[in-house]
Each structure stands twice: as C-alpha cells, then as structure tokens.
Amino acid sequence: MIETRDLWVRFGPVAAVRELTVTIGEGEWVSLIGPNGAGKTSALRAIAGLVAYEGAVELDGRDGRGLGRRERARLVAFVPQKPETPAELTVAEYVLLGRTPHIPYLGSEGRSDRAAAQRALRRLDLEDFAERHLNSLSGGELQRAVLARALAQEARILLLDEPTTSLDLGRQQLVLELVDELRRDGLTVVSTLHDLTLAGQYAERLVLLDGGSVVAEGAPSDVLSAANLAAHYGANVRVVEEDGAVFVVPTRA
Amino acid sequence: MAVAAGRAKSTPRVEARGVGLRAGTVTAIFLVASMLVGFLVGPVHIGFESIVGSALSHLPFLHVHQPLGSVDRAVLWQLRAPRVVLAALVGGMLATAGSAYQGVFRNPLADPYLLGVAGGAGLGATLAIVYGATASGPRWTVPLAAFAGAIAAVVATYALGRSAGTVRMTGALVLAGVTVATFTTAVQTFVQQQHTDVLQNIYSWLLGGFSTSTWSDVTLCLPYIAVSSVVLVLHRRVLDVLSLGDDEAASLGVNVGRARLAIVIAATLGTAAAVAVSGLIAFVGIIVPHTIRLLVSTSYRAVVPLSLVAGAGFLVLTDVLARSVLSPAELPIGVVTAFFGAPFFAVVLRTSRNIR
Numbered sequence: 001m002i003e004t005r006d007l008w009v010r011f012g013p014v015a016a017v018r019e020l021t022v023t024i025g026e027g028e029w030v031s032l033i034g035p036n037g038a039g040k041t042s043a044l045r046a047i048a049g050l051v052a053y054e055g056a057v058e059l060d061g062r063d064g065r066g067l068g069r070r071e072r073a074r075l076v077a078f079v080p081q082k083p084e085t086p087a088e089l090t091v092a093e094y095v096l097l098g099r100t101p102h103i104p105y106l107g108s109e110g111r112s113d114r115a116a117a118q119r120a121l122r123r124l125d126l127e128d129f130a131e132r133h134l135n136s137l138s139g140g141e142l143q144r145a146v147l148a149r150a151l152a153q154e155a156r157i158l159l160l161d162e163p164t165t166s167l168d169l170g171r172q173q174l175v176l177e178l179v180d181e182l183r184r185d186g187l188t189v190v191s192t193l194h195d196l197t198l199a200g201q202y203a204e205r206l207v208l209l210d211g212g213s214v215v216a217e218g219a220p221s222d223v224l225s226a227a228n229l230a231a232h233y234g235a236n237v238r239v240v241e242e243d244g245a246v247f248v249v250p251t252r253a
Numbered sequence: 254m255a256v257a258a259g260r261a262k263s264t265p266r267v268e269a270r271g272v273g274l275r276a277g278t279v280t281a282i283f284l285v286a287s288m289l290v291g292f293l294v295g296p297v298h299i300g301f302e303s304i305v306g307s308a309l310s311h312l313p314f315l316h317v318h319q320p321l322g323s324v325d326r327a328v329l330w331q332l333r334a335p336r337v338v339l340a341a342l343v344g345g346m347l348a349t350a351g352s353a354y355q356g357v358f359r360n361p362l363a364d365p366y367l368l369g370v371a372g373g374a375g376l377g378a379t380l381a382i383v384y385g386a387t388a389s390g391p392r393w394t395v396p397l398a399a400f401a402g403a404i405a406a407v408v409a410t411y412a413l414g415r416s417a418g419t420v421r422m423t424g425a426l427v428l429a430g431v432t433v434a435t436f437t438t439a440v441q442t443f444v445q446q447q448h449t450d451v452l453q454n455i456y457s458w459l460l461g462g463f464s465t466s467t468w469s470d471v472t473l474c475l476p477y478i479a480v481s482s483v484v485l486v487l488h489r490r491v492l493d494v495l496s497l498g499d500d501e502a503a504s505l506g507v508n509v510g511r512a513r514l515a516i517v518i519a520a521t522l523g524t525a526a527a528v529a530v531s532g533l534i535a536f537v538g539i540i541v542p543h544t545i546r547l548l549v550s551t552s553y554r555a556v557v558p559l560s561l562v563a564g565a566g567f568l569v570l571t572d573v574l575a576r577s578v579l580s581p582a583e584l585p586i587g588v589v590t591a592f593f594g595a596p597f598f599a600v601v602l603r604t605s606r607n608i609r
Contacts, residue, residue, distance in 0.1 A: 048504050073506030084498040088551035092267045093493070100494050101506035106487045108554075109269065118267045131266055153505070 001026050002047060002157060002188060007055040009042040009212075016042035017053070018212040024205075026156075029180070029189040031203035033196060033223075035233045039212040040192040041081070044159050047190065048078040059157065073101035077150035081162040087135035091145050094134055095120055098152030120152040124178060140171035147178060158182065160191040164198065176202045200224050200246040208232060220246045269493075271554045276545075280562045284341070287566035287573075291337035294573050296581060297328045304329065331467075339466045339474075340572040340586075341565035343527040344537055346478045348564020350520035350527075351538020352545075352556045353485045356492035357516050358423050364538040365524040368430040368517070369406035372437035374528040377402020378458050379441045383448045395458065396473060396529035402437070403525035409433050411517075422510070423499075460585030461532030463572050474526040481523025482561055488516050492553035534568070534587050536594025541567055543597070547604075 002024040009017040017039040024030045032040040046053040049064055049072050057064035059075050067075070077098070085094065098120070099113040109117075121127050124144045129137065137145060143163065150158060163179065164172040172195070180202055183189045193199035199206060200220030208216040208223050210232040216223045224246045229237045240247040292304050299321065307329060309317040321329065350365035358367065366372075381398030410426065410433045417425035445455050491512050494502045499509045524538075541564040542556050549555050568586075571593075575586040 045500075050500055050503055068506075069503070069508055070506035073504060076504075078501075078504040080500055080504075084496070084501060086493075086496045086551065088546075089493075089496075090270070093269045093552060096267070096269055097494055097497065097505065103490075105491070105507075108490055114267050121267065 001058075001060055002190065003056075003058040004043075004047065005056040005058075007043070007046055007053055007057060009039070009046050009051055009053045015212050017046065017209075020055075020209075020212075020214060022207055022214070022217070024188060024190060026188055027183060027186055028205065029183050029191070029203045030205045030207060031199040032190065032192045032207050032209060033194075033199050034209035034215075038209040038232075040209055041161050042212075043209070044078070044161055044190060044192060047157075048072075048076050048159050050078065070101045073153065073155070075155050076157045076159060077153040077155040078159045079146055079150050079161065079163060081165055083146045085134045085142060085146070087133065089134050090131050091126060091134065091137070091148075092117065092121070092130040094145055095126075095148045095152050098149040101153060116154055117148075117152045120148040123151060123182075124148045139167055140174060143167060143171070143175050144178070147175070147182075151182065156186070157188045157190070160189065162192055162194060164193065164195065172198060196224055196229070196248040197246070200248070224248055269490075269554055270550050270552060272558050273549065273555065276549045276555065276559060280559050280566070284562050284566035284569075287569040288337055288341060291340070291569045291573055292329070292333055294577055295328070295333055297325065299325055299329055335468045335471055336463045336466045336572065337569055339471050339530060340463050340569045342471065342474060342478050343463075343531045343534065344541075344568025344571075345561045345565035346482060346523045346527040347534060347537040348541035348560040348567070349482050349485050349557060350524045352542035352553065352560045353488070353492065353516050353520045354538070355542060356495060356553050356556075357513050357520075358427060359496060359498075360423075360427070361543070362539065363427075364536075365520060366434070366533070366538070367427065368410045368521065369433035369437060370403040370521060370524050370528060371533050372434035372441065373406025373409075374399040374403035374525065375459055375533065376406075376437045376441040376444075378532075379444050379455050382451050382454050382458065383444055393469065393473060396470070399458075400525050400529040403528055404521070406433050406437055407517075407521045407525075422513075457585065458532045460587040461534040462575065462583065462586045463531060464576070464583050466530070470530040474530045477526035478523050481519045481526070484519035485516065485523075486558050486561065488512070488519075489554045489557040492516070492557065496553070532587070534590055536590045536597075537564055537568055537571075540590070540594050540597050 004020050004022050007017055007020040008015060020043055032043060034040055042051060045051040047057055059067065064072065095117045096109055096113065099109055099116060102113060103109060121130055124147055126144055126148055129141065134142065134145065160179065163175055167175060176198060179189055203220065205218065206220050206223040207214055208228060215232055216228050221241060224239055226237055226239050229235050229248065236251050236253045238249045238251050240249060293301060303320045306317055306320040307326060309315055310319040347365055354363040354365055354367050355361055377398040378395050381395045385394050385398065410429045413429035413432065414422065414426035417429065445452060491507065494505055494507050495509065495512065502509050542560045545556050545559045545563060549559060571589045572586055575584045575589045578584055
C-alpha cells in the first residue's frame with residue numbers, strides 16, 4: 001500500500017510535484033497520466049525515494065524517511081523509462097542484480113537469490129534466455145528482462161515509468177498483460193503511461209496531473225473525458241466508450 | 254522430488270559467470286610464468302634449477318644446499334627479485350585501479366590517472382628532486398613526495414567536482430580531473446624548466462621504471478596496494494550494480510555516492526603508492542582490463558580480480574623487455590607499455606564505438 005500526503009518535489013525554484021495526496025491500495029494498479037512535464041516521473045521517483053521531497057510517503061504503513069535504502073528497495077522496485085542494460089551481461093546476471101537489496105553490501109548471491117532470480121525468469125518466460133547477452137535481445141524481450149529484474153527484487157510495490165516506450169503495439173499489450181498478471185499475484189503497481197487508451201484499459205484508477213498538481217482522479221471513464229484532455233493536454237480527441245472500455249481517439253479540429 | 258525432476262529436464266544457468274575456472278587458471282599460469290621469466294632473464298645467467306634450489310634453501314627444515322655463490326645470490330635476491338615483485342605489485346594495482354575507474358565513471362577509456370594522480374605525483378616528485386633529494390638524503394624522499402602530490406591532486410579534483418554539484422557528479426569529476434592535471438603539469442613543467450641541471454633525473458622518473466627497485470620500495474607500497482586491491486576486489490559486484498546507472502543502483506538500495514567514494518579512494522591510494530615507487534607507467538590500466546573484457550567477460554566480477562593477476566604478469570613481462578631489448582642499456586618501461594598500448598588503444602576505440 002502506498003500513501004502520499006502533501007507531497008512536493010522541487011528542483012530549485014521549480015515545483016515538479018505539488019501537494020500530491022493519493023492512496024493506492026494493495027494489489028491496485030494506478031496510472032499517473034498527464035502532459036509532458038506534468039510531474040509524473042518526479043512523483044514516481046519520490047515514491048521510490050530517488051529524489052528529495054517534502055511531505056510524506058508511506059509504504060506499507062511505514063514512513064518512507066524512516067526506511068533504510070536497502071529496506072526501501074526490498075519494498076519498492078523501480079523501472080525507469082530507459083533502463084541501462086549493459087550490453088554484455090547475460091540475462092541471468094542482469095536479473096540477479098535485482099537481488100542487490102537482499103545481499104550484504106560486499107557479499108554475493110546465495111542459493112535463495114539464485115532461486116528467486118530463477119522464479120522471476122520463469123514467471124516472465126525467459127528461462128531459455130538465461131545465458132543470452134542483453135544486446136542479443138529484441139526490444140520486447142529486453143523489456144521482459146527488465147521486468148524480471150524488478151520481480152527478482154521481490155518488492156510488493158512495482159513502479160513503472162513508461163514501460164511501453166519503444167515497443168510495438170503487440171509488445172505493448174504483452175508487457176502490460178504481464179504486469180497485470182503480476183498485479184493479480186498481489187503486487188501493487190503504479191505506472192506512468194502516455195497512451196491513454198492503454199492506461200484506461202489496464203489501470204483501475206487514473207490520476208491526471210498537470211503542472212505538478214492533481215487535476216482529476218478516478219475511474220478511467222471519469223478522468224478520460226474530452227473536456228479534461230482538451231484542457232490539460234491541449235488535445236482534440238473523441239472519447240468512445242464501448243463495453244466498459246474507454247478509447248481515446250485523436251481527431252483534427 | 255518433483256522440483257528436482259523438473260530441474261533435471263533443463264537447468265538454465267542462473268548465476269553470475271565471475272572469474273571462471275578456465276580464465277582463472279590461465280591467468281594464474283600467465284603470472285607464474287611471467288615471474289619465472291623475470292627471474293631467469295638477465296645479463297648474469299642463473300639457471301632454473303639454481304633459482305628453485307636457492308629459493309628452497311631459504312626455507313627452514315628442508316636442509317636444501319644453497320647452490321649459488323654470493324654474487325649470483327645477490328643478483329638474484331637483491332636485484333632481480335625485488336624488481337619482479339615490485340613490477341607485479343604495480344602492474345596488478347594499475348590494472349585493477351583502471352578497471353575500477355572504468356566502472357565508477359562508466360567510461361571505457363578511464364584510466365587510474367583520470368583524477369589527476371599522474372600530474373600530482375609528477376609535481377611532487379619534481380619538487381623533491383629539485384629541492385629536496387640530494388644524493389646523501391634518504392632515498393624515499395621522492396616516492397613520498399610523489400605519493401603526497403598524487404593524493405593532494407585527487408583531493409583537489411574531488412573538492413572541485415563536488416562544488417559543481419552532485420547531480421552530474423561523474424561528469425564534473427572527470428572535468429575537474431582534467432583541470433587539476435593540466436594545472437599540476439603546467440607547474441611541474443615550469444619548475445623543471447627552471448632546473449635544467451636535474452632534467453635527466455626528472456625525465457627518467459616521469460617515464461617510470463624499475464631499474465633501481467629495492468625491497469624497501471616493496472615494503473613502502475605493499476600495504477597500500479594490498480588494502481586497495483582487497484577493497485576493489487570486494488567491490489566487484491557493486492561495480493556491476495553501478496553499471497546500471499546511478500538511479501537504478503540507488504533504487505536497488507545502494508548508496509551510490511558512498512560506494513563511488515570508497516572505490517575511488519581505494520583505487521587512488523593504491524595508484525598513488527604504485528606511482529610513487531615506479532613513476533608514471535602509461536596504458537596498463539587500460540590495456541589489461543579491456544583485454545579481459547574482450548577475452549573473458551565484461552562483468553566486473555571477472556574484470557577486477559583477473560585484472561589484478563593479469564596486470565601483474567603483464568608488467569613483469571614488459572619490464573623484462575625494457576631491460577633486455579637494448580641490454581645493457583634500459584628502455585623506460587613507459588615507452589614499452591605505450592608502444593604496445595597505443596595500437597591496442599586504437600582497437601579499443603574502434604570497437605567501443607559499437608557499444609556506445
């Protein structure tokens with residue numbers, strides 16, 4: 001469970017996130033949406049503890065500031081928009097790095113760590129890729145490897161910054177389906193997503209940010225209104241609702 | 254049981270490759286062979302059996318007869334042995350420090366002199382040669398001054414880099430290193446030009462070498478090199494985590510700033526000690542780690558420990574070349590490493606263009 005109260009993230013005189021107060025329940029998938037520069041990534045990074053913030057972030061009922069780095073990393077796994085994937089590491093080696101918060105600073109992996117990495121590989125159907133080098137993987141396979149590394153961390157909260165960037169349509173769905181399966185296993189997921197239709201289909205709740213502040217929050221059908229998107233994205237869209245799903249279609253004025 | 258049966262079907266290797274038995278054995282043999290060559294080669298012929306016999310005669314309870322006369326014994330144990338041992342220590346240290354710097358700065362072309370060690374040591378040594386060290390003075394004035402100069406330069410670099418902000422710390426540090434190196438080199442050149450009478454001494458120190466090595470050089474640098482290489486080898490997995498970038502390493506619970514500082518301090522202390530007793534030996538810190546990367550693995554779990562062993566062997570061999578090619582004259586070892594290093598560097602540049 002994640003709770004932020006009156007969360008501010010500032011870069012010098014600029015506030016990237018203002019007064020963000022959200023509660024995300026266990027096993028829930030919440031997506032942060034908003035135009036470029038709305039503060040989505042900064043909010044995620046504050047929850048992950050990667051950037052200084054004011055206000056409070058509670059993770060599983062514990063104040064984020066009271067958690068040590070390693071403790072926090074055992075609670076929260078963070079996948080950045082463009083993860084570094086050292087070309088020559090094997091998939092297994094890369095996924096094993098996800099065990100870092102469970103391994104003493106100067107230690108190395110034990111049997112339980114290898115078992116956890118193996119489970120993560122199996123969960124993402126990557127067992128046959130274990131000994132492949134990262135630079136030999138396709139974009140979709142690479143994103144699965146990144147997810148496997150986050151999964152090996154065995155954190156209960158998964159933060160995903162634009163997990164579908166640079167994937168084709170089919171791979172986008174594949175990755176989001178995988179994340180949804182992980183959520184059903186009990187993970188709490190917070191993501192940022194540019195594609196609003198996908199965001200509406202996978203997340204249970206959307207938080208629309210603009211200028212660092214929450215301007216709309218709720219079920220996809222409430223947040224993804226043509227009026228909201230015109231006001232905050234400056235976009236002309238038609239919103240189609242069919243069988244409970246929301247489709248956001250850009251149109252020319 | 255079911256688990257075991259399932260595993261037997263297909264067991265993917267979910268482990269980090271690390272050093273590996275083959276690469277470890279080959280590298281160890283390379284080091285031993287290099288040291289043996291180092292003991293065997295020289296103007297005075299001393300055979301393999303005599304060397305082994307002489308070594309064994311030093312051990313208690315074996316009662317092996319000392320096969321060598323006093324002159325040969327002195328040549329072997331007071332001239333060649335400290336030289337071989339020192340070259341091994343320095344080579345291992347420079348290669349390990351180079352691999353660590355490349356990891357911390359995520360820059361394949363980083364070398365142990367990146368943060369100004371070379372310029373600072375050069376200035377320290379030059380000042381000592383010009384103002385302090387006379388023929389009658391203690392012979393370790395120059396190494397100590399070089400050591401102090403190297404540490405002072407890196408401290409200056411770190412202070413300058415920090416003041417530029419922590420967000421782009423690695424980039425700021427590299428720039429600060431260039432600044433400090435340029436400045437110390439300028440001062441060093443100025444002092445050197447003022448004292449052309451000792452130009453030869455300064456020049457031969459700068460080019461580096463082991464022609465005057467003694468056991469006291471070994472004892473001078475051994476503690477630093479031992480501690481430094483142990484710390485760096487222990488950080489091999491941390492270096493792999495750092496290769497994911499600051500953000501991801503931090504999200505995995507690593508205190509990136511502190512890890513980087515620990516690695517830089519260890520690498521710098523060791524490098525400064527090595528430079529103090531051997532002068533500036535170029536390229537070892539780049540050639541050796543990159544050879545390991547090309548031949549074995551790019552994971553620091555392999556690169557750091559193997560660089561230590563391979564670097565030791567490499568510099569011992571290079572020193573043999575330096576003292577035998579123009580024998581009885583000696584080539585500065587820096588010339589030999591650069592002669593092999595420069596073409597290799599070109600190859601690395603060409604291939605690393607593909608990586609990033």
